[in-house]
Amino acid sequence: MTDTQRLQAYQTLTQQLLDCPRGEELKLLEANRELIDPQFIAVTEEKAIELEEAGNTEQAQFLQAFAAQLKQAFAEVAQVVNREGVESRAQAYLMLIDGMLQCSTGEDVAQLLSANPDLVDAGLVQMIAKVAQAMAAKGQNKSASFLLQVATDLAQIINSGS
Template sequence: MNEQRLQAYYQLIQQLLSCPHGQEAAILQANRELLDVDFLQVVVEVAATFTQQGEENTANWLLGLASQLSEELDIAPNGNTPEPETPLNQANFDTYLQFLLEVLQATAESKGNPQVVYPLLKANTDKLNLTFGQLLQVWATKTLAEAEPDAKQFFAAVIGNFSNLIREFPLGNQADNIEIAITGYEIALTIFTRYTYQEQWATLQHNLGNAYRDRIRGDKADNLENAIAAYQQALEVRTRTDFPVDWAMTQNNLGNAYSDRIRGDKAENLENAIAAYQQALEVSTRTDFPVDWATTQNNLGNAYCDRIRGDKADNLENAIAAYQQALEERTRTDFPEQWAGTQNLSLIHISEPT
């Protein structure tokens, strides 16, 4: 099964565990497209985790659900679901759970301060893997199902902050770190919905877009489509009028995703990228946000160099102008790495044969 479907299974299980008694049948009916052999396997795995946590009632309810669905659908759970990297025997489970709780506590108490959380992650890079991500999903499903509304908001915010930290954590397996971050963002989005917490929802969508754009696992084309969809979702709330700075940031990142996009018409993708960068520059001005302005100018230069439509000579002139603008802020003295990057990109792109 792919990662998106697996997340949908977990979300359905969470919904079933947290709904008022008697609404389970309606929820299952509304999600019949998810009721298959893989869903039953995930239900059984989640039940096993609850058993390890001593939550026998919840585990038994889930096993009963799996049995009932197996009979109704005439299917049975099988052993084809990929195993996590580290089999969760009781000793492993206790170790991983303790680490998870320590990380979330450190994130909460420090308000997401990397100077506090990163040393803890550094000391436990061996546990930052798909097993950890699976445990985070199962723990959050149980915790959010049982929590009061205020506590749900608190836990979701902590998980969202942790996802930001793990996505940018420079050590360990970067592919696994991003997968954990995506899991965390999607968990938080089950609580921070567009209609209850608009601003938080939009921020999570923006961050989820960043994670999908950087994602290593999965199909690159699918990842970029997911990134674009998340950015577009964020922009439904992050409007220029209400949240101009956030709007400009998301426009810039949307431009990056369109520049890299694999699907669709390449020429149209580049036009969308250029439009997004130009939108961002209306707010990210040199006066108010010089660093962001220079970054977007650099990105705009890349897009004009690659542009298919329009006159090639004009496109190159626009690219040169954008690079030169960027270099006014990206000086060799203040930003040597960015200065060198822009210099190299301008030489590579503009010297390419036409």
């Protein structure tokens, strides 16, 4: 679908929303799921402005409220996706830390970190510190000290690089 065709489809769907019986909007959206995106919301808002300027306040208010609901739904989905991304990254950090604890030398740790450059950041340093604190609380002082040293070294490297 070209940009022009997509824009026409957005405009058609917006008009269909205005024309459909109240309460049937969700069915209409489900039937046109591939068109529901931020650009569709923008087109709907533009149509609401046009209607307002033409004196069709009831339809304009309907579209404005509808667009606001869609924006809210998109924001909620984005929050969930972001949260899942954060949780996934935290899990990756923990796996990397577990790998560090399996290393017998500093060189092994350096190789492990070199193999995972996308995870070497301030978030990793914070996670290492949290794990070290938990290990110290459990009496695993040697491992905790090792991790704190890694976190300190990494923080210095990260800070010198920025």
